[in-house]
Amino acid sequence: MASSEEEGSAEDKENTKKRTLSTLATAWLTFYNIAMTAGWLVLAIAMARFYLEKGTHKGLYKSIQKTLKFFQTFALLELVHCALGLVRTSVLATGVQVSSRIFMVWLITNSIRQIQNEESVLIFLVVWTMTEITRYSYYTFNLLNHLPYFIKWARYNLFIVLYPIGVAGELLTIYAALPYVRRSGMYSLRLPNKYNVSFDYYYCLLIVMCTYIPLFPQLYFHMLRQRRKVLHGEVIVEKDE
Numbered sequence: 001m002a003s004s005e006e007e008g009s010a011e012d013k014e015n016t017k018k019r020t021l022s023t024l025a026t027a028w029l030t031f032y033n034i035a036m037t038a039g040w041l042v043l044a045i046a047m048a049r050f051y052l053e054k055g056t057h058k059g060l061y062k063s064i065q066k067t068l069k070f071f072q073t074f075a076l077l078e079l080v081h082c083a084l085g086l087v088r089t090s091v092l093a094t095g096v097q098v099s100s101r102i103f104m105v106w107l108i109t110n111s112i113r114q115i116q117n118e119e120s121v122l123i124f125l126v127v128w129t130m131t132e133i134t135r136y137s138y139y140t141f142n143l144l145n146h147l148p149y150f151i152k153w154a155r156y157n158l159f160i161v162l163y164p165i166g167v168a169g170e171l172l173t174i175y176a177a178l179p180y181v182r183r184s185g186m187y188s189l190r191l192p193n194k195y196n197v198s199f200d201y202y203y204c205l206l207i208v209m210c211t212y213i214p215l216f217p218q219l220y221f222h223m224l225r226q227r228r229k230v231l232h233g234e235v236i237v238e239k240d241e
């Protein structure tokens with residue numbers, strides 16, 4: 001049987017391990033959030049400079065695409081943070097949010113050059129940039145225990161208008177892509193083929209557009225609940241947590 005001294009030292013070791021892990025997690029998250037805030041700030045400055053110099057949004061996507069692809073893809077780490085339990089966040093909401101962004105960047109805007117100059121692309125780019133600068137700076141200052149109220153306010157109020165505008169920009173962009181996808185048959189597999197499988201990217205896009213109808217309200221109401229919790233101190237139990 002272990003003596004109470006041995007039990008005490010095992011408990012101490014366990015506590016030290018937990019503290020080290022929590023310090024490492026906080027250090028990593030602080031680094032991650034600072035890097036992401038900086039990345040989206042770089043994007044904001046690049047977009048503003050492009051517009052001031054050229055006086056048009058045409059060509060803007062091409063000029064910022066590398067930075068956008070890098071930082072938006074880096075956000076896949078948010079799923080890892082959830083999976084490892086580093087953040088107390090909704091896995092479902094994070095999964096939908098991140099996958100739809102990756103989808104928009106890689107499988108729509110990056111893949112279909114003809115739509116890159118659409119106004120709708122500018123809309124979601126501006127909205128995403130405003131959202132992410134606010135969100136990541138909120139997380140950073142929160143971790144450092146120095147959260148200015150205006151950042152907290154912005155994080156839990158701006159989304160009320162930015163979310164619907166961003167979603168409208170995304171849906172209009174997918175809609176603009178439809179004729180090009182239909183004409184080119186891109187990412188589609190027609191029968192007959194050796195796998196005996198058919199896939200039509202055009203119909204896939206129509207389905208993705210339809211999935212916004214049930215999924216977007218879920219995200220929006222999730223954020224409204226977070227808002228009530230953070231700004232008004234209400235205790236809320238999330239179903240998937």
Ligand SMILES: CCCCCCCCCCCCC[C@@H](O)CC(=O)SCCNC(=O)CCNC(=O)[C@H](O)C(C)(C)COP(=O)(O)OP(=O)(O)OC[C@H]1O[C@@H](n2cnc3c(N)ncnc32)[C@H](O)[C@@H]1OP(=O)(O)O
Binds near residue numbers: 087088090097139
């Ligand atoms: C394969 C094809 C798929 C296609 C699917 C199509 C379906 C599409 C449906 C709709 C898509 C929406 C599209 C979207 O791209 C549109 C826009 O973004 S428009 C712009 C406006 N957007 C927003 O405002 C985004 C809002 N969303 C979010 O903030 C998050 O992504 C979300 C996951 C939705 C919510 O975040 P969360 O649940 O994490 O809430 P909190 O921020 O309050 O955080 C909860 C706690 O976790 C801590 N946390 C989270 N992350 C971090 C971090 N990185 N570092 C440190 N701490 C973190 C946070 O502080 C909270 O902790 P505590 O409770 O202790 O304070």
